[in-house]
Amino acid sequence: MIDFHFNGEPHSLAGLPADISVLELLRLRLGATGTKEGCASGDCGACTVAIGEPDGHGGLRYHNANACILPAHQLKGRHLVTVEGLARGDALHPAQAAMVDCHASQCGFCTPGIVMSLFTLYEASSHESGGQTATLAPYSQARLEAALGGNLCRCTGYRPIRDAAQAMLAYPADQHRPTWTDNQQLSDQVAASHQEDPADDGHYHRPNHLAELFALRRDHPSARLVAGATDLWLERTQQLKELPELIDLCNLAELQVLEEHDQGLHIGAAVTYARLEPVFETHFPAFARLLHRFASSQIRHRATLGGNVANASPIGDGPPVLLALDASLLLESPEGAREMPAQDFFLDYRQTALGAQEVLREIRLPWLTEGRQLKVWKLSKRREDDISAVLGAFSWQLEDGRLRDVRLAFGGMAAIPARARGAETALEGQPPSEAAFAAAKQALDDDFQPLSDVRGSSAYRRLAAANLLERLRLKIVTDTSQGANTPNTPAMEVMLDAYAD
Numbered sequence: 001m002i003d004f005h006f007n008g009e010p011h012s013l014a015g016l017p018a019d020i021s022v023l024e025l026l027r028l029r030l031g032a033t034g035t036k037e038g039c040a041s042g043d044c045g046a047c048t049v050a051i052g053e054p055d056g057h058g059g060l061r062y063h064n065a066n067a068c069i070l071p072a073h074q075l076k077g078r079h080l081v082t083v084e085g086l087a088r089g090d091a092l093h094p095a096q097a098a099m100v101d102c103h104a105s106q107c108g109f110c111t112p113g114i115v116m117s118l119f120t121l122y123e124a125s126s127h128e129s130g131g132q133t134a135t136l137a138p139y140s141q142a143r144l145e146a147a148l149g150g151n152l153c154r155c156t157g158y159r160p161i162r163d164a165a166q167a168m169l170a171y172p173a174d175q176h177r178p179t180w181t182d183n184q185q186l187s188d189q190v191a192a193s194h195q196e197d198p199a200d201d202g203h204y205h206r207p208n209h210l211a212e213l214f215a216l217r218r219d220h221p222s223a224r225l226v227a228g229a230t231d232l233w234l235e236r237t238q239q240l241k242e243l244p245e246l247i248d249l250c251n252l253a254e255l256q257v258l259e260e261h262d263q264g265l266h267i268g269a270a271v272t273y274a275r276l277e278p279v280f281e282t283h284f285p286a287f288a289r290l291l292h293r294f295a296s297s298q299i300r301h302r303a304t305l306g307g308n309v310a311n312a313s314p315i316g317d318g319p320p321v322l323l324a325l326d327a328s329l330l331l332e333s334p335e336g337a338r339e340m341p342a343q344d345f346f347l348d349y350r351q352t353a354l355g356a357q358e359v360l361r362e363i364r365l366p367w368l369t370e371g372r373q374l375k376v377w378k379l380s381k382r383r384e385d386d387i388s389a390v391l392g393a394f395s396w397q398l399e400d401g402r403l404r405d406v407r408l409a410f411g412g413m414a415a416i417p418a419r420a421r422g423a424e425t426a427l428e429g430q431p432p433s434e435a436a437f438a439a440a441k442q443a444l445d446d447d448f449q450p451l452s453d454v455r456g457s458s459a460y461r462r463l464a465a466a467n468l469l470e471r472l473r474l475k476i477v478t479d480t481s482q483g484a485n486t487p488n489t490p491a492m493e494v495m496l497d498a499y500a501d
């Protein structure tokens with residue numbers, strides 16, 4: 001049974017297959033065809049919807065999500081909003097009205113998704129300003145990019161869409177927002193159903209604790225585990241595989257912890273990247289900046305760090321950072337828990353050390369001690385919403401002018417995320433000199449034999465990785481000469497991009 005609200009109204013659906021997406025539910029079962037299918041892989045944003053969840057203060061907080069790769073069963077206890085639900089009678093929502101007035105729609109196919117991303121941006125602003133949107137300053141370029149980076153428009157161009165984003169704040173909210181936006185009863189009902197234990201759907205299981213998870217796995221050995229579904233669901237939509245039985249990890253209390261300990265940060269495997277962003281901003285700013293280039297807002301609100309690790313893609317962005325930080329992973333099975341260094345988890349292409357009964361429970365990041373630095377640089381063809389061709393995550397410290405405890409981790413250079421051991425040895429104990437880095441670049445050539453694929457040729461990857469080491473040298477030399485050798489230097493460091501401003 002899925003109890004949820006849809007555009008302000010309660011819905012209760014039973015007997016749905018485990019692997020039906022929100023997009024299929026909308027278009028094929030609810031007859032709501034305003035939400036479009038473009039790519040069916042989370043890339044284009046045409047299917048963007050808004051999901052409202054209790055904000056912990058009696059209201060609802062909305063985020064955007066890709067309906068094409070969102071399991072419909074994850075709607076339980078949430079408010080699903082689509083483009084059909086925004087207008088108040090004939091009065092369009094400010095996001096819609098501004099799109100019309102700024103001539104920001106041409107083909108119209110991508111428009112519902114863009115409107116929904118603007119809707120979540122507007123509602124977030126309204127939430128922040130206590131409903132006084134007209135008094136807000138215009139959005140920064142960074143905020144607009146974060147909000148719209150997951151929506152492609154192939155014809156109109158982005159300027160009128162950005163104009164609409166800025167203009168929508170000026171529309172009088174009380175006449176333009178749907179009546180349900182300030183309906184306390186709706187918020188209370190969503191919160192109540194969010195708390196409720198779901199009735200078992202037969203093939204879609206939602207355990208609350210690890211003990212329940214282990215019992216379910218024993219009884220349903222072929223069931224697949226799902227967290228944010230942003231990797232798993234592509235098997236459904238791109239490879240047309242069926243996922244007849246699923247166990248959802250998102251409700252597991254043990255996988256939702258986010259705790260600061262003396263030794264470091266403990267992150268439950270089902271914590272989303274969106275939830276991690278502010279925490280990383282404080283403690284691991286280079287990791288936080290990487291997240292600005294990790295997929296899109298739609299994906300970051302669903303994708304989990306645990307899913308990124310367990311998926312074990314050689315071009316996943318999180319794992320190299322974990323290797324550079326010397327993170328450890330807590331794995332758990334009915335037999336008990338074991339902790340292992342993240343670098344021992346990745347065995348071969350998409351092969352991990354996870355045992356058949358084990359689940360990834362926590363990721364543990366040691367704090368950056370004083371003087372310890374972290375830099376992360378991602379190279380991809382597109383700045384927004386693209387997977388890495390090569391990613392370098394580097395950590396080190398300088399003691400008396402010499403590099404110590406150097407950890408150089410790369411994605412995209414081997415079948416697994418891996419450290420460049422030879423290059424590390426070449427730098428360990430050396431000053432950050434041209435000669436030391438020349439030796440490290442030489443060693444890097446033996447460390448990796450990267451593949452050629454659509455994201456880059458082997459030669460490109462070798463050159464790019466060596467250039468990232470050169471960038472590291474220049475960064476260390478510049479920082480040292482400016483006396484900026486502190487762990488939290490907030491520079492534009494993760495972005496290898498071409499900002500026009």
Ligand SMILES: Cc1cc2nc3c(=O)[nH]c(=O)nc-3n(C[C@H](O)[C@H](O)[C@H](O)COP(=O)(O)OP(=O)(O)OC[C@H]3O[C@@H](n4cnc5c(N)ncnc54)[C@H](O)[C@@H]3O)c2cc1C
Nearest residue numbers: 042225227228229230231232295304307308310316317360
């Ligand atoms: C459009 C798009 C853009 C993307 N961009 C990026 C990007 O820029 N960088 C990047 O790194 N990735 C990117 N991804 C990939 C994906 O978003 C990430 O890998 C994400 O972190 C996966 O997390 P999830 O919770 O969605 O995992 P899921 O899809 O739910 O699960 C992935 C796999 O891990 C298993 N699993 C999940 N959690 C656990 C656990 N706790 N224990 C054991 N097994 C588990 C699942 O069974 C499944 O096999 C992108 C994906 C899409 C669709």
Ligand code: FES
Nearest residue numbers: 038039040045068
């Ligand atoms: S249809 Fe393209 S992101 Fe969903």
Ligand code: FES
Nearest residue numbers: 106107153154155
């Ligand atoms: S309006 Fe549809 S692609 Fe731009």
